[in-house]
Amino acid sequence: MTARKHESWxxxxxxxTxxxxxxxxxxxIQIPTDVPLAMEQRLKALEDSESEDDIREMVGxxxxxxxxDRWAENGMGLLEFKTVLAWGMAHAGGAKVTFQxxxxxxLAEEAAEGKAPNRAARRAVSKRPSGGTGGPSKRTSSASTSSARRTSRA
Known part of the structure; x- marks a missing residue:
C-alpha cells in the first residue's frame, strides 16, 4: 500500500475551487470561491439597507x-465597484466569469432599469437605428408643420 501525501485543508x-x-x-484580494455563511445570513437581514457601513460589511x-475603503482611496468609481461586485459574487457562486x-x-442590469450609468457605458451599449432606414432622423421644415395665421372676422 502506498502512503498518501498529506494535504492541508x-x-x-x-x-x-x-x-x-x-x-x-x-x-x-482573494478570489471568492464560495459565499461566506455569515454573508448569506446578513444579506437577508440587510436586504433593503443602503447604509455605507452595511455595504462595507458585505464587501468585507x-x-x-x-x-x-482602500478601493475608494485608489479612485474606484460606482460602475467599477458594481462590476467588481458582480464578478466577485459570480465567482463566489461558482461561475468563473471574466471582468468583461x-x-x-x-450594463445589462443598468439598461433594464432604464438608466445608463455614464457616458462610456452608454457608448458601450448598442444603439438602435432611427426609423425604418437605419439613418438619423431628418429635420422637418417649419413651413410644412406650421399653420397659416388667420385673421379674425369681427
Whole structure:
C-alpha cells in the first residue's frame, strides 16, 4: 500500500475551487470561491439597507476587511465597484466569469432599469437605428408643420 501525501485543508480547497488572488485597484484580494455563511445570513437581514457601513460589511465578508475603503482611496468609481461586485459574487457562486462578462452583466442590469450609468457605458451599449432606414432622423421644415395665421372676422 502506498502512503498518501498529506494535504492541508487550505491547499485542498484552493485546488478544487481554483482560488487565487487578483489585484483590483492596487489591492490584492482573494478570489471568492464560495459565499461566506455569515454573508448569506446578513444579506437577508440587510436586504433593503443602503447604509455605507452595511455595504462595507458585505464587501468585507466577500473580499476582506477594509477593501472597500482602500478601493475608494485608489479612485474606484460606482460602475467599477458594481462590476467588481458582480464578478466577485459570480465567482463566489461558482461561475468563473471574466471582468468583461461582469461588466456586460452590470450594463445589462443598468439598461433594464432604464438608466445608463455614464457616458462610456452608454457608448458601450448598442444603439438602435432611427426609423425604418437605419439613418438619423431628418429635420422637418417649419413651413410644412406650421399653420397659416388667420385673421379674425369681427
Amino acid at each position: 487550505d491547499d485542498f480547497w484552493t485546488r478544487v 481554483g482560488g487565487g488572488t487578483e489585484t483590483i485597484r492596487g489591492v490584492e 465578508l466577500l473580499f476582506g476587511a477594509d477593501v472597500l 462578462e461582469a461588466f456586460d452583466i452590470v
